[in-house]
Amino acid sequence: MSAAKKSDLGVTPLSEDVSAWYNELVFKAELADRGPAKGTMVVRPYGYRIWELLQGELDRRFKETGHENAYFPLFIPESFLKREAEHVEGFAPELAVVTHGGGKELDEPLVVRPTSETVIGEMYSRWISSYRDLPVKINAWNNVVRWELRPRIFLRTTEFLWQEGHTAHATEAEAMEETLTMFGVYDEVARDVAAIPMVTGEKTPSERFAGAVRTYTIEGMMRDGKALQSGTSHYLGQNFAKAFDITFQDEANALQHVHTTSWGMSTRMIGGVILAHGDDAGLVLPPRLAPIQIVIVPIGRDEQGEATRARARELAAELEAAGVRVHVDDRDASPGFRFNDWELKGVPLRVELGPRDLEAGHVLVAHRVGEVDDKGRPVKQAVAMDAVAATLPGWLDAYHDALLERARAFRDEHTATVDDWEAFAAQVAVGFAHAFHCGDEACEDEIKSRTTATPRCIPTEGPEEEGACVHCARPSAYGKRVVFSRAY
RNA sequence: CGGGAUGUAGCGCAGCUUGGUUAGCGCGCCUCGUUCGGGACGAGGAGGUCGGCGGUUCGAAUCCGCCCAUCCCGACCA
Known part of the structure; x- marks a missing residue:
């Protein structure tokens, strides 16, 4: 295999050109593809699974902190956006506006939601009348549209998926507590799930969300030293309450405006995972977001191949029972090809099972990121066949910690x-x-x-x-x- | 919208300068056979409005004009 030929495989090295690396990786790892309309993306199954896993982690925590899911409409009357001065000003340049429907020009254009503060404000004003109605703590999983001039898959697309939490409270203190609680949830998910150590803090006024009093952000460092805003939590004060007349009567019978918050994390986070952990060989996925945590590669052909495939399926069943997302790659491709392919796709642990291993009663385990030999290949550790299901789940946790530590060291060095x-x-x-x-x-x-x-x-x-x-x-x-x- | 570049098979490219049989190459894909511990090999095969429209010419992927699209660099942004 010549050097020239080899470079056709895999991706442009990260160390050479981050931008080319990122684009090629997104396509080659089958995370996503470009949609036919400019700025749109198709999230492919492998990428969508990552999103589902992230959703699961976030959603569980939202529920644990007392939130309920609901759904609000995609279309918003244009006039709604205009009710909050800073909000319109902030979003006007990136709005998609529907002017026709049913073959006729609409009386009032509809904005495709860039975020839902306004519709939700309208609904909250209908639902809230007493302090007994508060707090309202709702989250919505949806898509939003912000017209992008320079799209990049996951990082900046015209349409993206996210969740937006919206809460209303009787007091500023309570709303601030909510804002900070969700800020903490994002930081925790980034660290404990995505293995990305975030720099947390408050946005300066110029970087604040349009319409917010305070915006809190988690910022991750990517492999090129650039920051990625990965989640934000806003204290909106009474700005939207005043614009949408969200009032309640307090215990003393006085009419007051509520204090609202909003907070969101999006599919951009997937871009963050790619850019925070990836390397020259491709994707590096943190185990808790990896669609496949362990891949088993049976080696050999004919009778030997039958035997290793059969044993691989048994091991997979054991690992699955131990709660691991596992896949047996018994494709008719050479072992080397399969190794490289799963490395490109970022699978944390690879289990190799060949005739010699079968004979010896063990498997060889390679970490996607870890010790390498003088040829730059992962050092493979032998694990007794009957210890696999008991051992490897713990290795996944250790691997998560190692990725987090590596990312932290990288960030601190930069x-x-x-x-x-x-x-x-x-x-x-x-x-x-x-x-x-x-x-x-x-x-x-x-x-x-x-x-x-x-x-x-x-x-x-x-x-x-x-x-x-x-x-x-x-x-x-x-x-x-x-x-x-x-x-x- | 400003600056730069590129459009030829699913992907990556050559061919264009100097117009001329049937438009090539690598990867991928399909079939058959061999092959299995770090990106296997052989044989056969499928796949093309050469971005679009117009012009020049006996003849255009190639020359000219206009348009469109995409990518990269800036201004806006989760």
């Missing part, structure tokens, strides 16, 4: 505290920079035009301190350093 402009510019070119900022939007804009970096958040972690703005030297705002980086 994060620095900087105090002068030169260091700042150099740092945002490779990762995250903790720096003082004056808080002025014009100054943010200048930083952006000079470096393409933006303030990602005012981090939850980190000491309270003051200093001179890294760009204009004016006194810092926020009482803390701000995290700046390039972002998706």
